[in-house]
Amino acid sequence: MKPVSFDYCAPQTLDEALDALGKGGPSASILAGGQSLMPMLNMRVARPALLVDINRIGSLARLAPAPDCLSVGALVRHADLLANAEIRRGWPLLAEATSMIGHPAIRNRGTVCGSVAHADPAAEHPGVLLAMDATVVIASASRRRELPAREFFVAMLTTALERGEMIVELRYPRLPAGTGTGYVEVARRHGAFAIAGVAAALTMRDGVCQSARISVVGVNDTAFRAEAAEAALRAKNLGAAEGARAFAAAAREVAAVVNPIDDVHASSSYRRHLAGVLTQRALEKALARAGGN
């Protein structure tokens, strides 16, 4: 349980880090919170030749809630989001999902951007990123680009990041007035990775659904938006009886598009069942929180 030998640098600025990453080529890795990378190093599943530790780059710790958008820099830890009252109020979906990640010591160190870059299919952050149509800001030594969340996750543990690139920031838009959100998951115990989880947001006006966003984690090889289920809710009246029918229909749409794995934690059919049930529960939570709209 000891890592292979590697070179290590801890630059003080982003430019130096991007430079080191570029020169390091395919065998260089960013070290952020280390809560996913260090276990892989200890188990020798990952064998990078160079670690570029970004923990000394103060500018990356920027966490900035603004009227239209929340910026989350590459060194913002899960615990930083939870400690911020403005985020709990303005971006409740992000706060709710983050509270279910791991344990205090994990949340103190692990970063939001690291979780998105790692792209574990059962992780909470990719689901929230998709549900909120957030933007991933990417930089390398030679260029900067922005990608919508929907273009970022490619396959299990695989993203659109190219060699020499890192995530420098995530931007979460503020959801429109009249929106309620809910995140629910089932895990073996608090803090374990989700067997299945669903993030939902409903924007309501006069009891009618203006827009629905549903993303699902833990069941397919990446987190994904359940577009057919969203379409089934749009423009629907979500009053008591109609709402229950519409949510059940959305749950069926989700169960129909998932393709879950079988493993020691849960069978494929149980995960499919959960994806449907959790969709319904997340939607109920979101609707209740959309309040009088």
Added chain:
Amino acid sequence: MAKEQRIKLSVNGRTYEKNVSVRQSLADFIREELNLTGTHLGCEHGVCGACTVLLNGRSARSCLTLAVQADGAEIVTVEGLGAADGTLHPLQDAFHRNFALQCGYCTPGFLITALELLRQNPNPSEEEVREALSGNLCRCTGYQAIVDAVLSMAGKPLA
């Protein structure tokens, strides 16, 4: 970019300056270079919590932290809790009184984790205690006595 680097850090209030291999974990550094063997290693991949220490006042897995990353940091391990004359810290005393340990392997990690909780939230509910301790595994006690010990500290001074 050497494979070795000189680091200077404070552990339990004492300053140390040493050369470390960059791939050495903070846990191995504390145990093998400083001979502070109260920090235990159960899994070396973040799951059991036995190696938890305070890093600049916040709990962290020392098996998932490199020693070089602690350059300039302040670390507290279980050895830093009690007084120099061996008097137990009030939280250690609460563990003692509540039979919250048997073999003791997990205890250092539970103490550090519970200390952080009580500093942030001096009056936690049972649910909050269980959530905070959810990342620490104990194979002996069945947890109830540990939860009782932490709850018995509610509202009490930590020093």
